[in-house]
Amino acid sequence: MKTPPLPLEKTLHDSFKLDAFRIGQKEIISDTLSGKDVLAVLPTGGGKSLCFQLPAVAEGKLVIVISPLIALMKDQVASLQKKGIPAGALYSGQSDFEKREVFVDIDKGGAYILYLSPERAQKEGFQRWILKRPIALFAIDEAHCVSQWGHDFREEYAQLNILKSIRPDVPILALTASATPTVLADIAKHLQLKTPERHVHGFYRPNLYYQVEFCADDEAKSLMLLEAIKRTPQGRIIVYCGTRKVTESLAGFLQKRFSNVGYYHAGMSNEERTSTQESYARGDLRILVATNAFGMGIDQPNVRLVVHYQMPANIDALYQEMGRAGRDGADSTCLMLYSRKDKGLQGYFISSSEAPQEIKNARWRNLEALVNYSEGGECRHAEILTYYKDAQRIERCGHCDTCIPNSNRRVPVPEIPKSPVSAEMKTTKTRKSSKSKNDVGTLVLDQMQEQRFQLLKAWRKEKAKEIDAPAFVVFSDQTLRHLAVHNPSSLDALKNIHGIGESKLEKYGWDLLAELGHRH
Structure with a gap:
């Protein structure tokens, strides 16, 4: 008969000596424990590691963590061992004895957190080894490295879809400190996640x-x-x-x-x-x-x-x-x-x-x-x-x-x-500073132009809310200033404005002309 899992708060306190979850942590952990694939974005310092460490203790099983950094693996293993939580890492440069010790500890059963490089997860011997293991979770840290739309794509991460192929029964937690909705969708696609839950928290840093x-x-x-x-x-x-x-x-x-x-x-x-x-x-x-x-x-x-x-x-x-x-x-x-x-x-x-x-x-x-x-x-x-x-x-x-x-x-x-x-x-050749007509802050607006600028800013704010996008995705202030100064009255004239290409012209051209009072 399976022992019922401990309440999460008790595990948090007893094993990790923490009094409360940080924003998003409990929801992420609860979803992984219920067997769901999860995409989680928590800023650096937001407590990502707890999201895969606590499930190992709560389930009393092996959790495998893919991480690109040996130094980080070593730090986290040392920290877990100090807390009395079984953990180890496999990385290049270890002796055969050190590697055997890790496998001996895992074979004892129960909770264990194993850190690996993405390259090691590609090895056939490792893939055969995980086939019959009781694994609670695969956690992929720095998951933005999976996506070619991400800022730090890595070829060795692109092959991690092998995990879902070999063990479709094991949930995957993909974690990163920053990823746009486009990058998250790409991560889910490449890792073959099954209708993953999304948790995006902690981007507001009030300090x-x-x-x-x-x-x-x-x-x-x-x-x-x-x-x-x-x-x-x-x-x-x-x-x-x-x-x-x-x-x-x-x-x-x-x-x-x-x-x-x-x-x-x-x-x-x-x-x-x-x-x-x-x-x-x-x-x-x-x-x-x-x-x-x-x-x-x-x-x-x-x-x-x-x-x-x-x-x-x-x-x-x-x-x-x-x-x-x-x-x-x-x-x-x-x-x-x-x-x-x-x-x-x-x-x-x-x-x-x-x-x-x-x-x-x-x-x-x-x-x-x-x-x-x-x-x-x-x-x-x-x-x-x-x-x-x-x-x-x-x-x-x-x-x-x-x-x-x-x-x-x-x-x-x-x-x-x-x-x-x-x-x-001496980083660049000395040259006279020259400001282009598009440089920030070079446009001084008269009273009428300032009124147009404020009108356009109000329109941009409402449009951004309507499409749930930041205002700068609609237009920059610099584009609005150019619109306010030049006051274009046709779609052709809009093409000459800084920051307006074909796509923006198609999306917002008629709206801009209407806001500027040029209704056709």
Whole structure:
């Protein structure tokens, strides 16, 4: 006779020494325990690991966790063993004895949490081994790696549909810290999930101040970065760059002005990367300049400032990297320095990739959405919640540069001195700063144009609510300003407006003409 499972709260308290579930955790765990496949989006630091650890204890069975990071596996195994929960990991570099010990422990029966790399799940010997095991759950961490629409697609993740083929009776929990509805649908398709339950929670981070500043050139960026660092005397700082070259030159620039500065990118040797990560974890490095190679599995509680010195590829990447700030709940700042040149860099990455055209087109759309977010004029936190279809929605956060532009948390824009500060970086050829007619903030509106702009903003807000999309997916503020200034009176004239292509023209063209008073 099967022993009835313990109430979840009792297991939570007795085995994990926690008093209450975080948002979304209980619902996710309950669905997996009832045998359902689940797609779960919880931000980093939101308690994803409990969602697959607790079912192992509650069911008294094996749970297999697919994770791409050996360091993270080791940390979680050590943490579980301290709590008296049987756990182990299989990864390259282990001795045969260490591997045998894991299998001996599993053979004892009962609860066990086994961590594996996605490559190991492809091995025939492992696949034969899982055929006859009593398994409670397959958990796939960093599940966005499954999807080619995701920001970090990995070929070895694409083969994980083998799990459902071999053991269709075992539920799959796919977990990620950030994924759009499109990415979630793609994950479900590739993993062959059966009508999965979706749980999207925790994208609202009330302790984070979101700020985006348009910078005409590297000089303006360098000054903003220095100002942000000076205003952050305590805690860790991460500065994200788009290329290895800029990462190294910017680190050198900061090392002349601050102590405990390092850098990290995928071009470094394994030993260098490990050493840098460990120095950062110990606190020997306070300021880390890095590409997007740094971050997955990093969980330092006191990151007080995350700066995107160059715009990333899409909102998923931006959100996940910003999310490394303020894990301890204390006030922290997320600052993106945005220039037209950044869009050109990301466009170059897309154009030069070998991805199929369909994937490239999606990446272009994702980049355009990020540009529109940067130029947007609605509450930044509210827009993020709508973009991810979070269960929680807000109208106005009160802690972003749009809601409170004069907040004392906002990093002020410093004046540019006569002697260039950033010349020593030599990341680009020196050139005179020139503003294009499309640059953010260059359009000054007269009274009539301002009235049109506010009318269009109100229309955009209602349209966004109607389609349950963020306002920036409809149009950016910059597009609305151009509409307000040029006041186009025909569909042909709309084609000349910044940010209006064929698709937007078809969706919104007649609406715009009506709002501008040109009814035909």
